[in-house]
Amino acid sequence: MSTGASIESRTLVDVPAQVERVHGDVRIQSLQHLRVLAASVIVLYHAELQITRLTDGAHQHSLGFGAAGTDLFFAIGGFILVYTTHNRKDTFAAFLYRRFIRLAPLYWLFTLLMLAVLLVSPGHLLTTKGDFWHILSSLAFIPYPHPVLGLDRPFLFPGWVLNNFAFFYLLFGSLLFLSTGRRVAALSIVLCSLVILKMLFGATSHLLDFYGSTVALDFVQGMFVGWLFLARRESPWIIAAAFAAGASIFVAGVLENVSEGAERALFWGMADATLLFVCVSVEKRWGWPEWRFLSKLGDASYSVFVSHLFALALTASILRGLRLFPMLGVSGARIVFLGAAWTVGVIVYSAIERPLMRTFNRQ
Template sequence: MSTDGSAESRPAIDSPERIELVHVGRTLQSLQHLRVVAASLIVLYHTELQITRLTDGIHQHSLGFGAAGTDLFFAIGGFVLVYTSHNRKDTLGAFLYRRFARIAPLYWLFTFLMLGILLVAPSYLLTTKGDFWHFLLSLVFIPYPHPVLGIDRPFLFPGWVLNHFAFFYLLFGSLLFLTSGKRVFAVSAVLCALVVLKALFRDQSHLLNFYGATVALDFVLGMIVAWIFLARNETPWIIAAVFLVGVSIFATGVLQNVSEGAERALFWGLADAALLFVCVSIEKQWGWPECRLLSKLGDASYSVFVSHLFALALVASILRGLRLFPTLGVPGARIVFLGAAWALGMVVYAAIERPLMRCIDRQRRPRMARMIVAKGP
């Protein structure tokens, strides 16, 4: 295995996530485990809608903090791009190919699956209808008003997260010619400027409303954590202090019933960045406990993210049909929903995502080898 973290010089690795996380010859296990936390929070957050339907609207949403899972994914995304690109020569084309090959194929597959359901059994999709431009722009990660909801959400609803990631990849990749520090500063400046512009010119442009959402600041926080991580070793006192501050911010957000919206970055973003900082700092200095199960779950976190709404809808139908919800209650139903989402995600990862990524990796390697030969020694 190469010690420079170059994907081109390493043998294939089971998970595409591990490929991105390898740096100076090792994988950051804490990031894998944090992905499990993020995906689980997102699933639990989305169970609220199904439970509300099962209770005929009686249930009051009580897991607003589950939205923090999305912010954690954003923070991890910002960290990973800085971490894996540090002191690494790369081209914009190669960079974007790797990133979009990572997120697009599985997302497209489930988008077309949802289209099939809409055409065959539209009664199962109460908040979706066919719209050519909405569907097309969803496939290319461009925000477009949802024909039913009226907000910028793609055909496959969780894809709004990927729309933000796609923009972040384009912005980050376009600045690869800068040194790591200057790149972090430039990307952060653009994202912060968009947030400010949205605040000044609210509702003047749906694209500005989307890209200027405060959730974009989570990328900034993740990049800052990565830059600090690469630059220095923190003392135990600083790590402990950051942990306490993060817990305090998160607890305050829970007590104030923060969910989504403009304040999410202030609460969930800062709390998640603190958690990320603590975990990677601990691993850097003292190592991180190895847990094969959690690592495998971390590998499958993207599959869970893309497929979990299908699992939740299916389980809700089963619970309603068998009249099991009154027996399980809200806590029991949440456990069943969470288990089903992870079970489906693991199946999707093993049967679709991992073979697909290996196929893409095999196709990319000969192309990279030809480029190296063409350039010469």
């Protein structure tokens, strides 16, 4: 593949750093570090459920802000698609192919792994049961009501994030014929319209209820950050003001106990978009620390995202079996869960994801 094709082929939260460049051969290092942050808070957010189980329900979920990691992934996704397609010609089919080979193989692998666990040891999956259409829809990135929870969530639960990405890819790819600015404007109108339609008629369609979720606004904000990054060189005063505003919004969200509700885009989405804006603007003006270890972890962020529920469940079983939780306590357990998720994710990236991508890229 050519260098341009390689750059354009990687656009999700899992995009390796070496393909994101600031008009030349300089990496956008801050994106890698933001991915590490996003994946880490998502792991901690989901680890709360395991801690609640280890304490027999005594522990109450207290990291609602961890949901902000998902919004940060969405914002980064919007930014990257705008940046990597700017002033580049591409076909709709080629665009979708490159993105879906990044999205699908690892996700399908872990979906099938979860199906195997369900068939062999169903007692380990208390909130899951086999449903042919649910599993098929999950593999096809189509929202479908969960047979146990009733929500539009796929068989591998975190896949709802990928369902949103798949939809976003379809919309973005269909507008490749437009210039960058017009593409951002047109897609923003479409996504905002879906959010408004859901507010008015969401109960009439589960697809509108899913695609009209306010997380769509995270993509919009990420795209605008990408457009501003391409068009402007921000002053220090604007960067400082954005940081202060974003920090204030985030603190307000924590104080309001915001988690995954409809208001998440007003708190987490806006806070994450301003954080993204600040980081890429700082890097464009003054540069960014390389911190190779964090950059390598950023490469594995997608593997962590797809595999972390398995890592958390396995770690919880070990802590319970060895009776280590009373010694660790809640804070110690969080550290162990986070370390385990990243360890498994890095192994998955090195042993599975990276070889898969090398094979697809050669093809």
